Amino acid sequence: MSQLIQLAANGQASIVADTWTRVVPPAAGEESVRKQAGKVVLFKLTGEQTYTAEQIANTEIPATGKILVPLTIWQARKAELQSRLPTGELGIILATNETAEALQAEFADLNSLPLIAVFVERFADGRIFTLGNWLRTRFGFKNELRAIGDVLRDQLFFHKRAGFDSFLIRADRSAEDALASLNDFSQPYQGGVADVPVWRRISRA
Amino acid sequence: MYKYDPIDQQIVNERVAQYRDQTRRYLAGELTDEEYRPLRLQNGLYIQRHAPMLRIAVPYGLISSKQLRKLGDITKQYDRGYGHFSTRQNLQLNWPKLEDTPDILAELATVEMHAIQTSGNCIRNITTDQFAGIAPDEIIDPRAVAEIMRQWSTFHPEFALLPRKFKIAVSGTEKDRAIVQAHDIGLEFYKDDQGQMAIKVWVGGGLGRTPILGTVIREHLEWQHVLSYCEAVIRVYNIHGRRDNAYKARIKILVKALGIEEFKRQVEEEWAHFKDGPLTITQNELDRVAKYFEPMPYKDLPAHDASFDAAVASNPAFAAWVKRCVQPHRVPGYRAVTLSLKPHGKAPGDITSEQMHVVADLADAYSFGELRSSHEQNLILADVQLSDLFTVWQKAHAAGLATPNIGLLTDIICCPGGDFCSLANAKSIPIAEAIQMQFDNLDYLHEIGDLELNISGCMNACGHHHVGHIGILGVDKDGSEWYQVTVGGKQGNDASIGSVIGPSFSAEEMPGVVQRLIEVYVRERQDEERFIDTVRRLGVAPFKAHVYAEKETA
């Protein structure tokens, strides 16, 4: 059974088959694990791992079909991936420690990508919400925006309001059960990416 | 005060249903501890030493008699017959059962209450001055904006999982009573030279392990933009705040690392993208909310009352209470009354179920059915007529709520500490009780005068020890409980962080240490000097000398 929940344009959620293949770099060898220590991005000492050159080189990329590729892999292996873009077969994964600006630098028109996924390693990492917001509002991304990684039902309502319209539920949890949480609240107070604060939405006189 | 409309009610009802299901899944083993943790915390539920602790929100400290009665009933039915007012104006239950918490929340929802975001790494209950709306020195009543902010922050989709907790305080008085400088964001309301309501924004203050007073990030913010501006601040923090080390995750650390200028640049740049968007508060919405905070239907009263004056003149106990527990009011013939939750020898901030009912009755009979809780952990009847004060005193006295010690040494701010809190290094309540007993002589207490003594059981500083004139902090030395003492901290516009006087003390030594500090003050004070003034004039040295001299000869 698929783990992927998708929102239709009318807001209706359903579980759909995942037509994308996620490209995952091979595990790093013991010695080559490097923490991103130091101020790569100013004051972002959060200890996330970056892929080594070896990992990037050894990543297997399927020759056909729709592929979802980490931004770092795209950056290093653009030449071989380029041709997949016009055919609508390329989607990009942004990690929560990466920036929307870095993505924009690669794709002047973000809407040339049919899918952007934001990968959250731990569900408690709320940066994913700001990234969703930015991609939708500041960067005007209109196509599918997917939450992947440690995606659990109790955060889905927030993901949805932060601009995500598909959610790949963590493999050991039921996507069926998670559907219910998308409608936890019927009339939220504040605006979200697609909606205005309640006092602009309805009359509260 | 604010009253729920169907939208507000639906949100708390849906929250109860959501939390009930989350708790069911946790108890059924479908959610791990780690997964349930942020969910329960965002509903104020801690797992503590002996039992869970449930923190119920009292938004900006305003509570109705009906709500307080309900709390009285809840503490009786689900707890051990008492509750504890915290330094963030909320009410804590120390002994609820985890399985009961959904039912408790359902009960709360019937009186327009909840426990939403009273803990967790999200925007917490917004706090303010307990005398908002009635203080003679108030320039702007900030409560309508505070309520608008409460709604905006409730289940904010982007800020549900911040690097760390986020506290906002608002104040609109000349004399700051909300310690806005010790909050992640502090909003100081004032009238600008156009006569418009404007806000001075402080950022990056906080107590805890690294106490820092906030810095002004914007001198003048139009009230219409308060949500968008706060959103910009928190967004920058959400992205750049540290997530690898909980002790370095507060916004104050980020502001310090970047420097206020760079932080401000990032905030302003972010803000420019959406400043005039849908978050701009409309006059309509402000008016809708503000009508709940209009002045009470006061009577036209003379500024003096003969029966009151006579009672003060003839009854020294009443006079002492009036001196300490009765505060000025902007309307002639009215006063605010502080009911002390600090009787000597009891845990500061505790109140029994029966007392809650007494207080609710007092509010109904004498103060328009409303109450406030203060960050000093007392309760306030905000609108009492002069002619009723004597009766209020008698009834409060009979219920043990009239200790005339407000603002005095025994009006101790104290966190739950090692008796309840699993983070504690040391107990705090027994220290407070011992100090109260040491100074149980009311005449002596009054002679010492204004003094704020704050106690925290650990670095997290829930008891605001850094800003106490005397601050006491529980520390752990080789597994035993010790206490570090600071003097010279202060809240208010001229806030300061206290300085440590020297090596720490055992629990038994503490009443004596405070006694020595007071001896130095009494010996050295000039004219009308308060304790804090003497400390500021002389510095720590004479206090240190006396305390440790005694220690060596002892």
Ligand code: SF4
């Ligand atoms: S200061 Fe420490 S001991 Fe006291 S309540 Fe806060 S966390 Fe617990």
